[in-house]
Amino acid sequence: MSAEEITQLAYLVPVALFVLGIKRLARVRTARTGNLILASGVLVAVVITLVEMGLVNYTWMVLGLAAGGTVGVITVLRASATSMPQVVARFNGFSGAAAALVGLALFWEEVVFPDAGEGAIGLMGAMAGLALAVSVVIGAATLSGSILAEAKLWGRLSRLTRVPGRGPLVVGASILTVVAMALSLSLVDVRHAALAILFLLLFSLAVGFFAVAPVGGADMPVMISLLNSVSGLAVAASGFAIGNTMLIMGGIIVGAAGLMLTQIMCVAMNRTLWSVFAGGLDEVASGEGDSYENVVGSDPEEAAMVLEAARNVVIVPGYGLAAARAQQPAADLADALAEQGVQVRFAIHPVAGRMPGHMNVVLAEANVPYDRLVEMERVNSDFPNVDLVIVVGANDVVNPAANQASGSPIAGMPILDVENARRVMVVKRSLSPGYAGIKNELFERDHCTMLFGDAKQVLEDLVREFRAGVPTP
Incomplete structure (x- = not known):
């Protein structure tokens, strides 16, 4: 076997590392090792190429x-x-x-x-x-x-x-x-x-x-x-x-x-x-039906009292959470709930944020355990059993209009069916529309309340009020 043939066979090693690395990127739990494997593959490829070039x-x-x-x-x-x-x-x-x-x-x-x-x-x-x-x-x-x-x-x-x-x-x-x-x-x-x-x-x-x-x-x-x-x-x-x-x-x-x-x-x-x-x-006009008539506001103190009675909670992060740098307070809230025996999960929509996996990266920065992250396909069927959903900075990905309004810009788009939960709280700065430029019908549902303000500050206040209201173990 010639040196050129050996070199070509050696290239299969980094190719195998690339395939394995990409495969491991498909799961949150293995994504970090997948990234390291990909980097190793690039390094091996560079070394083989330099050997193939010889003395230059x-x-x-x-x-x-x-x-x-x-x-x-x-x-x-x-x-x-x-x-x-x-x-x-x-x-x-x-x-x-x-x-x-x-x-x-x-x-x-x-x-x-x-x-x-x-x-x-x-x-x-x-x-x-x-x-x-x-x-x-x-x-x-x-x-x-x-x-x-x-x-x-x-x-x-x-x-x-x-x-x-x-x-x-x-x-x-x-x-x-x-x-x-x-x-x-x-x-x-x-x-x-x-x-x-x-x-x-x-x-x-x-x-x-x-x-x-x-x-x-x-x-x-x-x-x-x-x-x-x-x-x-x-x-x-x-x-x-x-x-x-x-x-x-x-x-x-x-x-x-x-x-x-x-x-x-x-x-x-x-x-x-x-x-x-x-x-x-982004070009859709937001003038049609964008006014709200039945929106109920709340505050962290009242929200904490609702949390005290919940045993199954799902947190839905969106780009608003990332923009407010609220991932750490969200993680702290999840920890506080888990300490009281509450089942708490983060529901991840495939296009929440500005790129695929954006929410996973943001939550990983706050050291949210992988087993608390759940994808849309897995959690949607379980929403009827969820006591409370906390939506933080998400809009279009939880808008029921996707399932009901055939003329909507987001009609048919798969969403997180949070409206099926027993109660929903939405943390948002205002009632402004999302990227689709339309109102969110969820905000007017009887079982939905709004927590207006900066996501980081609201979640920090919510954690403080919740910890103050539960007995110290």
Whole structure:
């Protein structure tokens, strides 16, 4: 067996680690070890690649690893659990940028510098040249789309959902991208070819921008998942271009996993991928029937008295909990209830927050035990047996309109059926609508009371009042 064959077989080790790591990410209890396994797989892949390259000048590699590692560490250290969606969007952009830069560097090395007068196809072959161009296109589109997604998540461009003439602009940019791709691969004059691939980069950035521009906050979990998938495809295209098996396999795995997650998110929101790209939920007018007539308010003292009689409690976290940094008071409330023998669980909706698993990350920061987290499919049938549901900062994911109003923007969207519990308390700053822009019929139900205020402060007061009202063990 030759050294090349041994190397190719060795690449199966990191691939196996990738598959195992992604599998373990599917469960909260094993997600941390899954992340470590994935990181180990990347490390093994890098080592095998360096061995395959043999003795080369490692100066730029070391500098690149140092720069990238520093940026990654600083980004994560500065990030909080509430900003994880922004971090994921940023890392998706980094992946796209890396793929685009690899494509550009390879084009300069194989086509521009030799200046052999044969063009990219003549020097590299049709398949390798096409893979190079595709890595630039997908990578650049992923970069611009991820930058815009992160800006929207931070609220800086959240209102950018309508771009005048967006349809013709997307079509025009796409056509120009195809033309620039063809010219960059076929032109014999390297100066013209280099100019064409730079225009290809520019048009691809425009395509990514126009694709993400109409997507609102409600659809952002789907978009983040899709960008993750596309970044994997960009990496795979780079692998084809430079002939690296590991990049091809790793990129395809990431692309496939991201695409499956995107489909799961679309089903969870009862949305099609096309409707996400077309824009939607944030553009819905909230003027129809958005006034409330029968809302009952309460305070932490009264709520604590209700808690004292409850034996089965479910807490539903939403983005409002993350935004108020109320995960620790929520965990403290769960601990206080458990000390009194109350069964307490956190019900997690698949799209609660700004990305898949956002609530899991936020609650993990407060060291909420994994066995207290329960998914929507498991808890929905049990709500009739629940004494009290405490909704913290969630809105559309508990809105009964999804089950009843056929004309509602969220009609058919799977929700947490908290209305079936014996009592419901909602912690919210105001009666303002969620991303869908419609009223929440739950707030007017006879068995629902509202606790208005900052989620962190309300939960802290609730914990204090509850502990004061129960006997000390």
